Amino acid sequence: MNWTPIILTFQLAIVTTIILLIIAIPLAYWLANSRSRWKPIIETLVSMPLVLPPTVLGFYFLLVFSPNSGLGYWLNEYFNIKLVFSFAGLVLASVIYSLPFMVQPIQSGLSNLSPSLTEAAYLMGKSKWTTLAKVQLPNIRTSILTGIVLAFAHTIGEFGVVLMIGGSIPGETRVASIAIYDEVEALNYTSAHFYSFVLFLITFCILLLVYLVNGGFINRFWR
Amino acid sequence: MIEMNFNKRLQAASGRMDLKMTIKVQEHTFTTLYGRSGAGKTSTLRILAGLMTPEKGLIIVNDKIWLDTKRKINLPPQQRNIGFVFQDYALFPNMTVLENLQFAASPSQGKKQLDDLIEMMELGTLQDQKPQQLSGGQQQRVALARAIVQKPRILLLDEPLAALDHGVRHKLQQYLLEIHQEYKLTTLLISHDIGEIFKLSHNVIVLNNGEIIKYGTPKEVFVEEEEEMFYLSGEVINIDYHSDVIQLSVLIQQKHFKKITFPKDHPLKLKIGDKIMISSKISNPIIHKIDY
Numbered sequence: 338m339n340w341t342p343i344i345l346t347f348q349l350a351i352v353t354t355i356i357l358l359i360i361a362i363p364l365a366y367w368l369a370n371s372r373s374r375w376k377p378i379i380e381t382l383v384s385m386p387l388v389l390p391p392t393v394l395g396f397y398f399l400l401v402f403s404p405n406s407g408l409g410y411w412l413n414e415y416f417n418i419k420l421v422f423s424f425a426g427l428v429l430a431s432v433i434y435s436l437p438f439m440v441q442p443i444q445s446g447l448s449n450l451s452p453s454l455t456e457a458a459y460l461m462g463k464s465k466w467t468t469l470a471k472v473q474l475p476n477i478r479t480s481i482l483t484g485i486v487l488a489f490a491h492t493i494g495e496f497g498v499v500l501m502i503g504g505s506i507p508g509e510t511r512v513a514s515i516a517i518y519d520e521v522e523a524l525n526y527t528s529a530h531f532y533s534f535v536l537f538l539i540t541f542c543i544l545l546l547v548y549l550v551n552g553g554f555i556n557r558f559w560r
Numbered sequence: 561m562i563e564m565n566f567n568k569r570l571q572a573a574s575g576r577m578d579l580k581m582t583i584k585v586q587e588h589t590f591t592t593l594y595g596r597s598g599a600g601k602t603s604t605l606r607i608l609a610g611l612m613t614p615e616k617g618l619i620i621v622n623d624k625i626w627l628d629t630k631r632k633i634n635l636p637p638q639q640r641n642i643g644f645v646f647q648d649y650a651l652f653p654n655m656t657v658l659e660n661l662q663f664a665a666s667p668s669q670g671k672k673q674l675d676d677l678i679e680m681m682e683l684g685t686l687q688d689q690k691p692q693q694l695s696g697g698q699q700q701r702v703a704l705a706r707a708i709v710q711k712p713r714i715l716l717l718d719e720p721l722a723a724l725d726h727g728v729r730h731k732l733q734q735y736l737l738e739i740h741q742e743y744k745l746t747t748l749l750i751s752h753d754i755g756e757i758f759k760l761s762h763n764v765i766v767l768n769n770g771e772i773i774k775y776g777t778p779k780e781v782f783v784e785e786e787e788e789m790f791y792l793s794g795e796v797i798n799i800d801y802h803s804d805v806i807q808l809s810v811l812i813q814q815k816h817f818k819k820i821t822f823p824k825d826h827p828l829k830l831k832i833g834d835k836i837m838i839s840s841k842i843s844n845p846i847i848h849k850i851d852y
Contacts, residue, residue, distance in 0.1 A: 453646040453650035455610075457650040459637040460643075462641070462666065476652070
């Protein structure tokens with residue numbers, strides 16, 4: 338059996354989740370604290386992937402980054418970066434597409450944290466950065482974990498965006514969800530079943546583990 | 561000395577309110593802010609701490625300008641070196657008691673100082689516990705200790721004793737007095753308990769609707785006559801009207817329950833829930849209503 342699509346799926350999900358975590362924390366922090374008049378616009382943009390069909394994002398992505406367009410040509414010519422029908426393009430699209438799943442839990446975690454915790458740290462002379470790292474983030478661990486799980490799971494389950502901008506290049510853009518679709522079209526049900534079942538099993542185990550850890554079941558078991 | 565003179569527009573439950581504060585607080589004194597909820601007590605402490613900025617004002621602490629809206633000076637809370645005890649204690653749930661204290665300490669501070677403080681506040685056995693495992697009184701003690709780890713010159717307490725029962729409260733008042741003297745602090749406390757105010761403070765600021773309506777020693781503020789008397793504060797919880805007398809049931813300091821009888825034609829009109837001050841010259845009790 339060919340494991341490449343499955344490995345590729347998890348590679349994509351892991352890379353996407355890590356990048357999202359790095360982007361989402363400052364973005365969520367800004368959204369939770371800002372009173373800027375731009376905030377509603379940024380919030381709307383972040384949440385758009387929740388309602389837009391993935392094909393819309395894929396379509397514009399194709400238009401903007403195709404080698405025939407200005408930006409796509411420029412990236413290809415000067416940096417040798419090709420974002421259409423490539424793994425890098427999939428990562429970028431996945432990051433945009435899963436952004437709300439990471440940002441929203443972290444933003445609501447930060448907003449729901451008692452403001453007196455932050456103020457107490459400021460009064461102790463701690464900088465905003467120290468306060469974020471030592472007080473705010475450790476106290477919204479559950480929200481961060483929720484964000485990670487949702488973003489990871491959402492990327493694994495992605496189909497539409499990948500189909501639009503990634504196509505089905507083996508080892509490059511042919512992730513498990515696409516492979517299943519291809520195999521079913523080719524009436525190759527054994528392979529389709531294999532990919533489906535492996536995907537089902539692995540994601541089930543990951544989510545179960547997360548909920549066990551989060552619900553404190555593991556801690557209770559060890560006590 | 562703390563000199564405050566500011567105006568802040570606040571959105572209170574009753575509508576818009578202007579907090580106007582002009583006061584000088586002497587160094588090493590214990591001052592209590594007293595008044596109805598929404599009178600501007602918490603906002604006053606928050607403005608002094610730099611957590612809130614008034615539209616117009618000047619705050620000078622020991623000859624250093626902390627806030628001057630005209631010259632656009634506004635020292636951030638990080639540079640004011642204030643110990644603050646929040647109403648909800650604000651202990652960091654992700655840290656143990658000891659870690660909470662260590663976090664508040666500056667890197668240059670020795671272990672000895674922290675150990676002394678832990679001993680003074682009797683926190684030794686609680687060091688390794690997380691805040692959520694502690695009782696209200698214990699959390700309060702940790703919060704108090706944590707507020708003075710950084711050796712502030714000013715300690716601000718936002719009604720920290722309100723949620724505690726009488727016994728614990730009494731003990732914590734003792735800690736508070738000890739700390740105030742030991743660390744030579746200038747302390748500002750928000751309290752509704754007149755007994756507590758008499759016990760702890762040198763001065764009382766009475767706020768009503770954003771304005772100072774009385775300022776002075778507790779005796780000057782709460783008692784009008786200058787006579788040798790004793791004072792008790794309490795709350796009317798029941799009134800019985802008899803043919804020629806009125807019998808009041810009064811709860812004193814949340815604990816003692818007393819019945820007081822006085823003539824029906826007494827000029828004072830009281831209703832259930834009123835706060836009163838009972839002063840007495842041996843056998844002749846005089847009752848005042850506290851209006852604010």
